[in-house]
Amino acid sequence: VQLVESGGGLVQPGGSLRLSCAASGFTFSMYAMKWYRQAPGKEREWVARIASSGGSTNYAESVKGRFTISRDNAKNTVYLQMNSLKPEDTAVYYCYPSIWGTDYWGQGTQVTVSS
DSSP states (O other): OEEEEEOOEEEOTTOOEEEEEEEESSOGGGSOEEEEEEOTTSOOEEEEEEOTTSOOEEEOTTTTTTEEEEEETTTTEEEEEEOSOOGGGOEEEEEEEOOTTOOOOOOOEEEEEOO
């Protein structure tokens, strides 16, 4: 299994970023996908989830209304559109396949929100 996150960077408060996660090594369309993030000195926290078909999504309260998770099963890719970014969104962001009995992580992509 390989997970390659990209799209992070430095953005001003109120700005937007779109993260991507290219997945391989498993049948992508069969599994729900999640995004997590980890800020310096803090535990990793769940951000968003999308069902295997893309038909349902869930969000942490801290990002609800600002972030949108989506997926393209033809491209084996999951996305996280992040709008109205705040300094507290600064973290390394990871995608995560919900495959029972496994614990696969990529290298993550750094998002820094600062003026």
